[in-house]
Amino acid sequence: MxxxxxxxxxxxxxxxxxxxxQRALSRRTGVPQSHVSKIENGGADIRLSSxxxxxRALDLDLRLIPRRAVPAVxxxxxxxxxxxxxxxVVRDLNRILDVVRDLRIAYPDLGELxxxxxxxxVLKTLRNVDREAEALRNTGRLIRKLQRSCRKxxxxxxxxxEQTEAVRNAAxxxxxxxxxxxxxxxxxxDLRNKLLDAAPPLPSLPRPAYRLDDDEDG
Amino acid sequence: MxxxxxxxxxxxxxxxxxxxxQRALSRRTGVPQSHVSKIENGGADIRLSSxxxxxRALDLDLRLIPRRAVPAVxxxxxxxxxxxxxxxVVRDLNRILDVVRDLRIAYPDLGELxxxxxxxxVLKTLRNVDREAEALRNTGRLIRKLQRSCRKxxxxxxxxxEQTEAVRNAAxxxxxxxxxxxxxxxxxxDLRNKLLDAAPPLPSLPRPAYRLDDDEDG
DNA sequence: TATCTCGATATGTTATACTATATCTTTCTA
DNA sequence: TAGAAAGATATAGTATAACATATCGAGATA
Numbered sequence: 001m002x003x004x005x006x007x008x009x010x011x012x013x014x015x016x017x018x019x020x021x022q023r024a025l026s027r028r029t030g031v032p033q034s035h036v037s038k039i040e041n042g043g044a045d046i047r048l049s050s051x052x053x054x055x056r057a058l059d060l061d062l063r064l065i066p067r068r069a070v071p072a073v074x075x076x077x078x079x080x081x082x083x084x085x086x087x088x089v090v091r092d093l094n095r096i097l098d099v100v101r102d103l104r105i106a107y108p109d110l111g112e113l114x115x116x117x118x119x120x121x122v123l124k125t126l127r128n129v130d131r132e133a134e135a136l137r138n139t140g141r142l143i144r145k146l147q148r149s150c151r152k153x154x155x156x157x158x159x160x161x162e163q164t165e166a167v168r169n170a171a172x173x174x175x176x177x178x179x180x181x182x183x184x185x186x187x188x189x190d191l192r193n194k195l196l197d198a199a200p201p202l203p204s205l206p207r208p209a210y211r212l213d214d215d216e217d218g
Numbered sequence: 219m220x221x222x223x224x225x226x227x228x229x230x231x232x233x234x235x236x237x238x239x240q241r242a243l244s245r246r247t248g249v250p251q252s253h254v255s256k257i258e259n260g261g262a263d264i265r266l267s268s269x270x271x272x273x274r275a276l277d278l279d280l281r282l283i284p285r286r287a288v289p290a291v292x293x294x295x296x297x298x299x300x301x302x303x304x305x306x307v308v309r310d311l312n313r314i315l316d317v318v319r320d321l322r323i324a325y326p327d328l329g330e331l332x333x334x335x336x337x338x339x340v341l342k343t344l345r346n347v348d349r350e351a352e353a354l355r356n357t358g359r360l361i362r363k364l365q366r367s368c369r370k371x372x373x374x375x376x377x378x379x380e381q382t383e384a385v386r387n388a389a390x391x392x393x394x395x396x397x398x399x400x401x402x403x404x405x406x407x408d409l410r411n412k413l414l415d416a417a418p419p420l421p422s423l424p425r426p427a428y429r430l431d432d433d434e435d436g
Numbered sequence: 437t438a439t440c441t442c443g444a445t446a447t448g449t450t451a452t453a454c455t456a457t458a459t460c461t462t463t464c465t466a
Numbered sequence: 467t468a469g470a471a472a473g474a475t476a477t478a479g480t481a482t483a484a485c486a487t488a489t490c491g492a493g494a495t496a
Binding site for chain 1: 221222225226228229232263264265266267269270273274277278279280281282283284285286287288290291293294295297298
Binding site: 021022023033034036037038040041043045047 | 441442443444445446452453
């Protein structure tokens with residue numbers, strides 16, 4: 001229920017990046033929309049066959065990779081990604097994402113973090129993030145500030161494990177910062193939608209004219 | 219129940235290549251040996267969390283890869299694999315494996331094919347297959363011969379789908395060829411064991427001296 | 437305001453993964 | 467020939483994925 005989240009996140013990211021609604025994906029795969037929702041929210045420990053079916057519908061391939069080969073594979077993936085690979089912006093974006101992930105462990109019930117993570121996840125897959133360096137930098141600053149006060153709250157900066165164990169609710173966050181966080185989440189979502197509109201939803205689907213026929217979506 | 223087989227095969231291949239028995243893997247993961255057996259035989263549609271748990275115990279990482287990136291990733295994997303990558307022998311081996319897979323669909327109850335496939339699967343992961351080019355070539359010839367008579371039996375060489383539908387039992391195979399097949403299966407297993415003995419069981423496990431303590435195995 | 441889409445959630449049912457435990461066969465070895 | 471080890475298989479109980487269907491609130495749009 002932990003390492004699984006990576007896979008699930010990727011799945012969701014791919015769905016959104018493809019411009020598919022849960023219902024559209026449901027129609028493609030036969031999996032009920034309600035179940036898609038449950039899966040994406042971590043409410044279901046999906047089976048291998050279902051995972052593969054969903055992945056296939058999203059043009060993804062499931063692979064088991066020897067640990068030794070992981071760095072190399074990651075390198076290739078970065079250079080193949082529709083986005084800009086090693087751009088400073090993307091690098092930044094990944095760093096922020098790491099912090100967000102940590103924070104989400106410390107504050108599991110802080111919904112804004114989840115939204116922010118999801119936005120980042122999608123932004124990473126877009127080829128025109130580069131133009132929004134400024135906006136992303138701002139969010140990054142906010143996140144890091146939050147991380148600092150999280151550390152402070154956790155007491156006298158001990159090991160990571162104890163830290164995340166120490167602060168387990170959102171109550172400790174100053175309402176001022178909480179407000180800023182909320183704003184950032186909204187801003188990121190807007191940014192994401194803007195870029196999603198501007199960017200073609202990935203040129204990868206092996207289906208004819210999927211935006212023209214209304215087989216998909218509403 | 220089809221694309222899943224690839225993952226399951228990889229899992230099993232990794233277990234064997236690591237020299238782990240089903241019970242040893244069971245001890246590592248907490249999954250009962252009976253269940254490991256069921257999984258490896260396609261008798262269970264494993265859950266994501268279980269898959270990841272087993273994979274982790276075998277030093278594998280589960281990834282969703284965009285289809286566009288698959289060829290590149292495969293390339294990297296080939297060049298990273300402990301074995302010899304693009305050696306003619308390995309290429310041959312893969313070709314034979316494809317044929318075996320097809321045959322297994324045509325003759326699901328022909329156990330020898332399964333054994334042969336498994337041996338090949340392991341052989342592919344060994345770095346010293348190259349020396350056994352001759353033996354493998356012989357098996358390859360046998361397999362291809364079997365494929366030819368399979369085609370003949372299937373009637374007047376129609377499409378693949380009809381073909382596999384047409385011949386659905388092992389009865390059609392001449393006992394002479396069946397005997398040769400059995401011999402090949404045995405020979406391949408011997409070969410596999412020989413090479414497994416000669417080759418270090420993969421230098422990848424991040425555990426201290428796993429062959430010295432009897433934490434593992436019997 | 438009325439409508440539409442999207443995602444989250446609820447309920448009841450069925451299928452099956454997973455567990456614990458045990459038995460059986462085959463193969464290898466002392 | 468006896469015993470160990472590996473893998474396949476069986477039984478019974480529990481947990482839960484997956485299904486069908488329906489509803490609800492939030493946003494967007496007319």
